[in-house]
Amino acid sequence: MPASTQKRAVVLLVLLVVFGAAAVLSFTVGARAISFNTVLTYLTGSENLGQTDAAVLSQRLVRTLWAAMVGAALALAGAGMQGVTRNPLGDPGILGVNAGASFAVVAGITFFSVQSTSAYAAWAFVGAAIASVLVYSLASLGRGGATPVKLALMGAAISAGLGSLTTALILQNQNALDSLRRWQVGTVAGARLEDLTPGAFLLLIGALILLSGAKTINNFALGDDVAASLGENVALKRLLMALAITLLVGTSVALAGPIAFIGLMAPHTVRALVGSDYRALLPLSALFGAVILILADTVGRVILPPQEVQVGVTTVIVGVPVFIYLVRRAKAVNL
Numbered sequence: 001m002p003a004s005t006q007k008r009a010v011v012l013l014v015l016l017v018v019f020g021a022a023a024v025l026s027f028t029v030g031a032r033a034i035s036f037n038t039v040l041t042y043l044t045g046s047e048n049l050g051q052t053d054a055a056v057l058s059q060r061l062v063r064t065l066w067a068a069m070v071g072a073a074l075a076l077a078g079a080g081m082q083g084v085t086r087n088p089l090g091d092p093g094i095l096g097v098n099a100g101a102s103f104a105v106v107a108g109i110t111f112f113s114v115q116s117t118s119a120y121a122a123w124a125f126v127g128a129a130i131a132s133v134l135v136y137s138l139a140s141l142g143r144g145g146a147t148p149v150k151l152a153l154m155g156a157a158i159s160a161g162l163g164s165l166t167t168a169l170i171l172q173n174q175n176a177l178d179s180l181r182r183w184q185v186g187t188v189a190g191a192r193l194e195d196l197t198p199g200a201f202l203l204l205i206g207a208l209i210l211l212s213g214a215k216t217i218n219n220f221a222l223g224d225d226v227a228a229s230l231g232e233n234v235a236l237k238r239l240l241m242a243l244a245i246t247l248l249v250g251t252s253v254a255l256a257g258p259i260a261f262i263g264l265m266a267p268h269t270v271r272a273l274v275g276s277d278y279r280a281l282l283p284l285s286a287l288f289g290a291v292i293l294i295l296a297d298t299v300g301r302v303i304l305p306p307q308e309v310q311v312g313v314t315t316v317i318v319g320v321p322v323f324i325y326l327v328r329r330a331k332a333v334n335l
Helices: 003-028 036-043 051-085 097-112 117-140 148-172 174-185 193-212 214-220 224-229 234-256 262-274 278-302 311-329
Strands: none
Touching (some): 003 036, 003 051, 051 193, 051 234, 051 278, 117 234, 214 224, 262 278
């Protein structure tokens, strides 16, 4: 077995162990501490469990599944975005995609009274797509085209503008002000089991498209001309990958609100461990993204008791230093 394959197998094993440990912490840690034995009793379906513990564990089960699903989707979208755009700073939050999806969902709630998760996902998909096109088009203007730093700066500007408009809409919607405000920050609290199925189906479609295109993304890294010479329909494949990324981001925002930096942290950490082969990078990034969001949610429950800190805040606390570090590494890139 090649050394690179062995290394990837080791990283996969470690991530699976860490994922299991994170899930256990998610079940046991919170305002009400629950023992591991009680968790085992719940998971094995035993009836020897108090109603309060059963209710808490039932909610934490859905919350853990929700965090794993959204974290994996955001990390997968971030890794795909970095590969498709050849931009090391690619992240749905940094490039304005989250902000576009968030604004679209809030606009749908405010003006059209949308309520279902599938409707949220549809509006978020459209908003994410429009924001993506807008950021890339504006960053392409001027000398040098859409460089990584120009994309990041334009994404920040678009995010700020759309964030202000989103806040203005939320303030006008008094009936749903509290829930929308919590959702806008990014949270998996209050997750409902009935919303998991439609969300999971949409995320699965996006994930399958992106994972099946791993070889194509590897070819993109060689440049468009080389990719075309290898038989790739560059424009069509890039559009297909972009649609998959937008679907992942839009659905994630619809489920949990705009959560930033996971799409930046997870791929860069995994890339440092296993290299830039997207056949390994994409699935491992998804697994690591799930770990990050589960741990962020768990930490947020206990960091400022008795209140909870939303995962959108805890991921930003960790993500900002990572982003600054990556920007410093990219200082040689021309604006």
